[in-house]
Amino acid sequence: MNPLSKLSPASGINVVQPGTTWSEVARPVSQAERIQTVDILRGVALLGILLMNIPYFSMAEYFSEVFRSDPSNINFWVNAGITILFEGKMRALFSMIFGVGIILFMARKEKTEPGQARQSATGLFYRRMGWLVLFGLIDSHVLLWMGDILYYYGIIGMIAFWFRKMKPTYLALGVPLVAIIGFVSSTLFYQNVRDKRLAYLAVQTVSKQGQKLTAIQEQTVKDWQEAQKQFFPNKAEVAEHTRMMKSSNYFTVAKRYRKDVWEQQTIYLVFSLWDPLALMLLGMALYKSGFFTGQWPRRRYWQTMLIGYGLGLPLVTYSFYYGYTNIPNAAAFMVYFEKHPILWIDLIYPFQRILLVMAHASLLILLIQSGRIQELLNRLSAVGQMAFTNYVMHTLICTFVFYGYGLNQYAGWQFYQLYYLVAAIWVLQLIVSPIWLKYYHFGPLEWAWRSLTYWQRQPMRRAVSLPDYQPALTRNE
Template identity: 45%
Template sequence: METVTLSLTADEAPERPTIRPVLRTERIKTIDVIRGFALLGILLMNIPYFGLPFTHAVTLLSLPSAHIDYQTNAVVSTIFEGTMRALFSMLFGASALLFLAKPDRPDHLYGVADYYYRRTLWLVVFGLFNAFILLWPGDILYTYGICGLLLFPFRKMKPVRLLLIAGLCIVILFGKGLMKGLETKQNRQGYLTALQLEKQKKKLTPEQTKAKEAWVALEKRVKPDPKKDAEIITNMRGSYATVFTFLMPINVKFESTKFYHDYIWDALAMIFIGMALFKLGFFSNKLPTRLYVITLIAGYGIGLTLGWLAFQDQVAFVKNPGRVIDSDSFPFQALYQIRRAATALGHASLLLLLFRSNVVPWLMQALANVGQMAFSNYLMQSMICTLIFYGYGLGYYGKLAFHELYYVVAGIWVFQILFSAIWLRYFRMGPLEWVWRSLTYWKRQPMQRDVDEQPLIVASAT
């Protein structure tokens, strides 16, 4: 589950009609292209959680390798899982720097910091709206809003230091994962010891009982549970009130304890990488072609290899968790942050090379349009998918096979590409970009495009 950064047009701030840092066409165009790609790609990861019970992930991993759902899951997990969210996070960091690069006006009541924090706080509100009104548990806007509040002191930091901070966030996540892995291994050892003692008719200590219960619970979680699936499907096919009541504790957990334990470090790691790469000129297409080719090869070589090995680890764990723990094999999933960052940079490098070669200008334009309206398109995905799958809409929740969900993805892609292109022929920005921008500056922004005004592809911060 993964989410989105937003775009800015050259006419963004009415009080500052010319914001020069936003007018460098190469930087602007390429960021919008990458953002559009990430916006469309994130639906690949989100659609299973819109249309199927979250417990169905275990069922997918338990299928025979020849099954179309298994093969679809293998491709999506290896190539896209976590990478679209990584790109969004990197671009969010770039967007923050672009916004904060605006010159302060000594004669003005508010400075750039005031507008930045107002903008970011409104993003938190939109995230809560997405989670608790549109009822999408996978919202990312809240995460970006909270993380955005922390970025102001880092705006002038050098790329190397930003990368070091990103590395620290990754180390924290690795440490958390290591502690969890050690706890699982201890529970496994306690479980095996408990079995031996029970055979000998010996009484277990409270610690041994606890370890045994924890391991039994884990084995239960990694087995398909049709009864649990049916319960979730029944709730998600209910009325709005039923779905709201069912999702409320999940959404509260995701935007509170789960956020502070995991999501904040996950997002900040990629945000700081994005800030560093933006300062180095990576996203603005300023680096030599040779470096983009090297990044493409290295990113895909490292990321896709680790992604495939991690997927195989997941399959093995679901089929026999005890054997995996007892074998002491290397847990490739522990390298999750490295592999998703590497693959994300591979995706970005490929797009930048295509943009530079000008071989598919129509595709670059289509992605740029979607990227320029990323905020509107992101929330639109929540609206469309909940109305297709939830009970208060068409009620298709749990009715489509895993691979069939991607037919829905293709349809939404076509719609959003066409909608974005048509909308930007007549308006300067997306409808929700306009709302967010007006709230940021507390003043109604110009919306309709002048008759003789040509579309401007840009990608900065709203």
């Protein structure tokens, strides 16, 4: 029997019968209602994100300068592989699945009797996102992870919520629209900084001729120096930041991050919203079309995968090679920066990222439908079901290993060595997550989040432990 036959084609979850009361649906999704494909994709994205995050836990700023232009260095090739196959794609997949989660959270609750119940569902969702914002603030300002996404997802989720009922075509338009706006805005920003650089060079020419600088020219020098300090390497500042990160004093490490993180979360927040929002909306569109529930014909998944890899891999490989040959380090970028008013190469990024994330997702769905490596897929499903807990576990493990108040390994490892730890964390979470879910309904943070959302303590321990953790919905049969 095809397990998807139990599902509503529109929503992908169990149909709620007319007359169902609010109290019957105002609860977390049960194990029997979970969609394994969504959990597996979330698990893969969660583990994949660590590939990109771990250097920012562990490496000094501008860490890639020493190997980015050296193909004889193993770090060059490790970085190349991660950049080509995973950079941006795992975050994109995670954002898309978060968008799916918004629909899944609301679907059952909105099928109850109209009126007060639907208003309560909206309030419930906003309470859920509000707690996520708070958890994000704790992750970034208490646990000191500068790359936290929970805060942003909570805020962006509140915005994405209002688009959830749009037609898939309109939802998907957000990605190209944001890509175009993003390229235009980043180009204007780039040109603004470049103009400061060119004006500074003109003033330097005047200064070398022995002429006294005017007040306007002196301000031009100050403007460039400020921009240079903010956007280009400063060896003394990098050394000071590294010293702070290696301090055994928690508050010294916190001082290194908190101001910058808070500015990103407030002053620059508006610039961080649009890309994840567009990806969440794309996730909603793909879910409504049946992509994430395995309802597309197998031939269509194959086509999506082959087109995605066939176009995406050459594009991203060319982009990486172009960067290697033209902008291998900060000094080369400065020269390039002065000669090129527009970074046309940046147009490749949004195209190759979507092509490859769709190819990755299609490959995973085909594997799920094939019934192969089922044991691994079940473990990935468990990791995805506990994504919140596992994400924060990444923070706890990496800050303990690398920060000065832990094992103080910051700036002490080769780039490639970081991925031994990544592999160890993956193995740990693939082993522990299914064992935990054998005895408990939720991961510990998932349990806390749900209890706070529903404002009621949720049952945690299973009345009878499962003989082996098995997701409720497996492959199509």
